[in-house]
Amino acid sequence: MAEFTLRLRRYDPESGDAAYWEEHTIDLEPHRSVLEGILQAKNRDDGSIGIRCSCRAAICGSCGVRINGRPDLACHTHLDHAKKHSSDGVIEVEPMGNMPVIKDLIVDMEAVHWKKIRRVTPWLIPKQPVPEREYVVPREAMVDVTQSMACIQCGACVSDCLSMEVDPEFIGPAALAKAYRFVGDPRDDQHFERLQDLAEDPHGIYDCTHCFQCIDACPKGVAPMSQIMRLRRLAGNDFAIEDRNNGERHEAAFVSLVKQYGLLNEAELLPRSYGGDTPLAKFKPSAAAELTSSLPAIAKALLRRKVTPAAVFKPHKLAPADRAEVKRIYETVEGRDERVEFNIYISGRDEDLT
Amino acid sequence: MKVAYWPGCVSRGFTPELHGSMAKIAPLLDIELVALDRASCCGAGVIAEHNPELADTLNARTFALAQQAEGTALMMNICSTCQGAQSECQERLDASAEYRAKINETLAADGLTYETGLSNKNFLWLLVEEMGLDELRSRVVRPLTDLRVGPFYGCYIVRPVTRLGIDDAHPRDAYLGQVIEALGGTVTDYAGAHKCCGFPIITMNKDASLKQAGRHLGDAVDAGADCLVTPCPLCHLNLDLQQPLAERVVGRDLGMPVLHLPQLVGLALGVSPSELGLQRHVVKPTSVIDWTTSVVGEVGAPSAGG
Ligand code: SF4
Ligand code: SF4
Ligand code: FES
Numbered sequence: 001m002a003e004f005t006l007r008l009r010r011y012d013p014e015s016g017d018a019a020y021w022e023e024h025t026i027d028l029e030p031h032r033s034v035l036e037g038i039l040q041a042k043n044r045d046d047g048s049i050g051i052r053c054s055c056r057a058a059i060c061g062s063c064g065v066r067i068n069g070r071p072d073l074a075c076h077t078h079l080d081h082a083k084k085h086s087s088d089g090v091i092e093v094e095p096m097g098n099m100p101v102i103k104d105l106i107v108d109m110e111a112v113h114w115k116k117i118r119r120v121t122p123w124l125i126p127k128q129p130v131p132e133r134e135y136v137v138p139r140e141a142m143v144d145v146t147q148s149m150a151c152i153q154c155g156a157c158v159s160d161c162l163s164m165e166v167d168p169e170f171i172g173p174a175a176l177a178k179a180y181r182f183v184g185d186p187r188d189d190q191h192f193e194r195l196q197d198l199a200e201d202p203h204g205i206y207d208c209t210h211c212f213q214c215i216d217a218c219p220k221g222v223a224p225m226s227q228i229m230r231l232r233r234l235a236g237n238d239f240a241i242e243d244r245n246n247g248e249r250h251e252a253a254f255v256s257l258v259k260q261y262g263l264l265n266e267a268e269l270l271p272r273s274y275g276g277d278t279p280l281a282k283f284k285p286s287a288a289a290e291l292t293s294s295l296p297a298i299a300k301a302l303l304r305r306k307v308t309p310a311a312v313f314k315p316h317k318l319a320p321a322d323r324a325e326v327k328r329i330y331e332t333v334e335g336r337d338e339r340v341e342f343n344i345y346i347s348g349r350d351e352d353l354t
Numbered sequence: 355m356k357v358a359y360w361p362g363c364v365s366r367g368f369t370p371e372l373h374g375s376m377a378k379i380a381p382l383l384d385i386e387l388v389a390l391d392r393a394s395c396c397g398a399g400v401i402a403e404h405n406p407e408l409a410d411t412l413n414a415r416t417f418a419l420a421q422q423a424e425g426t427a428l429m430m431n432i433c434s435t436c437q438g439a440q441s442e443c444q445e446r447l448d449a450s451a452e453y454r455a456k457i458n459e460t461l462a463a464d465g466l467t468y469e470t471g472l473s474n475k476n477f478l479w480l481l482v483e484e485m486g487l488d489e490l491r492s493r494v495v496r497p498l499t500d501l502r503v504g505p506f507y508g509c510y511i512v513r514p515v516t517r518l519g520i521d522d523a524h525p526r527d528a529y530l531g532q533v534i535e536a537l538g539g540t541v542t543d544y545a546g547a548h549k550c551c552g553f554p555i556i557t558m559n560k561d562a563s564l565k566q567a568g569r570h571l572g573d574a575v576d577a578g579a580d581c582l583v584t585p586c587p588l589c590h591l592n593l594d595l596q597q598p599l600a601e602r603v604v605g606r607d608l609g610m611p612v613l614h615l616p617q618l619v620g621l622a623l624g625v626s627p628s629e630l631g632l633q634r635h636v637v638k639p640t641s642v643i644d645w646t647t648s649v650v651g652e653v654g655a656p657s658a659g660g
Binding site: 167206207210215232236245250251258262263270316319322336340344350 | 363364366367368391392394395397398399400401402403404405406407408410411412415438445446448449450451453456460461463464509510513514515549550552554555557558559561562563565566569
């Protein structure tokens with residue numbers, strides 16, 4: 001037995017008072033979970049502490065909270081580990097972010113998380129005609145979607161998504177990972193429609209700021225951001241969806257500029273992201289409008305000699321021999337019949353096998 | 355210490371003062387830079403989004419070139435995004451001999467091979483892990499006394515924690531604070547230090563992108579920071595170059611100077627602000643220059659704007 005102190009965030013909307021912190025001392029073995037600690041405080045000190053839980057085994061996804069500022073499952077975090085990573089020896093537990101608090105540590109998953117999950121049509125739309133018996137699919141195809149199927153809907157990734165923090169309408173990591181689960185499923189009949197919908201939505205796949213928060217937040221290794229990148233890959237490359245958000249244009253411009261110069265030529269990237277992947281992009285109306293609206297920043301940069309006119313007109317690039325090597329790599333890799341995607345989640349590491 | 359030096363693209367394009375200041379301070383730290391001038395763009399996550407094998411092959415080529423750079427102890431970068439994008443590729447390359455062989459097959463045409471075991475460290479990591487904070491402290495000639503500096507890391511250098519080797523023995527997500535203190539400055543805690551500058555979606559959702567930059571800059575203002583410091587030139591673009599637009603989106607004046615890490619180190623090593631290219635920033639580093647009153651005359655920043 002050991003003694004731990006929990007600092008819980010309390011909030012009761014019916015009281016009319018603001019949220020506050022409250023400390024509880026508990027006695028449990030160090031390998032027991034933060035959830036058990038909270039439940040002991042609830043049983044011994046104050047039955048009104050609000051916490052949602054069910055399985056206590058990291059399966060049901062009910063007990064998502066923030067522990068010492070990071071989202072996690074309370075039943076999946078050892079007390080000694082949590083104490084070690086606290087700022088002052090006291091384990092701090094608060095409700096998840098990006099969702100309204102119902103009471104204490106319980107957030108309104110329905111208002112945010114589930115609404116977004118429903119947004120992506122989270123069920124299979126089967127290919128017609130439906131076979132008399134089961135669908136027969138290649139094994140690899142289902143292995144590919146297992147990572148997104150590992151989701152237990154705990155909301156930890158939603159809690160700390162940095163795009164959602166500034167854009168609450170962003171569909172978000174959990175729902176987009178769920179979308180990949182069906183886009184990657186060969187039995188589904190609506191891959192193109194699903195992708196077009198998510199690419200054209202201003203709060204869809206191109207609204208993710210690539211911040212990796214959801215990868216670290218997820219207790220199940222779903223890596224939602226990686227699933228979002230796969231959705232983009234399929235939408236932009238395989239289905240050639242030219243979305244209104246410049247997502248596909250930005251990627252295409254970036255990739256082809258590096259192919260051409262070996263280095264990134266940012267002065268060309270901006271206009272091409274708006275106007276399309278051509279040197280004439282900067283003269284297109286959409287690009288011109290954007291450049292004009294960015295003018296104060298660019299004018300100031302020119303004034304400070306930060307961006308010299310030469311940098312705009314004479315891009316930095318590799319020597320010809322190296323440009324040729326880069327180009328050949330592009331041609332070899334892009335010339336393959338099938339794109340190679342090595343995913344450590346699925347393949348594992350060599351050292352894991354020995 | 356001799357390092358295979360990867361400056362990245364942005365540090366030679368839109369933020370030339372970053373590469374310039376690194377080149378200025380390297381001799382003062384006894385770091386010999388062997389530039390990888392044959393290497394290509396790391397892809398900044400965008401090439402990996404397009405085709406992971408392509409990004410892995412391009413970066414394997416860079417790693418192979420670094421391994422060929424004679425007498426170098428390791429590879430060093432000066433960009434959080436290069437660090438993250440390259441670490442992601444290296445993680446895949448190192449995970450499987452079979453996959454590595456496939457990539458090396460493509461490189462073989464140009465006589466290159468990547469072998470596991472290359473250490474690739476951002477300048478920030480190198481300062482703390484290779485040079486050591488005591489050594490850095492001993493070289494400070496103009497301590498940043500009374501300068502309140504807010505760290506801004508950039509997502510790519512702090513997440514995912516396992517890929518980036520962040521653990522109890524290597525608290526790399528706390529190194530900026532340690533360096534600021536070693537230089538004699540004061541660390542300002544504020545909410546945004548480990549958050550996203552918003553740059554990756556600047557062309558896709560400009561409003562959300564600038565809201566992120568504006569929010570973190572505003573938090574730093576409220577926490578009383580004199581300036582921010584970042585190891586990431588892409589963060590610098592959204593936090594400095596775009597700051598006037600971010601001010602409009604969040605509806606408040608910010609005026610928060612943002613320094614590149616080598617610039618902050620350079621100031622403490624006694625290099626003048628103009629040699630570090632501080633006059634090139636969009637937001638005038640007045641608060642920083644006031645502090646080094648002795649050199650204020652050398653800063654040729656035009657007085658317009660700021
Ligand atoms: S990577 Fe994208 S989805 Fe994941 S937390 Fe960041 S912004 Fe949200
Ligand atoms: S993706 Fe991971 S963090 Fe997000 S809801 Fe599913 S299990 Fe939870
Ligand atoms: S109680 Fe079910 S996941 Fe924690």
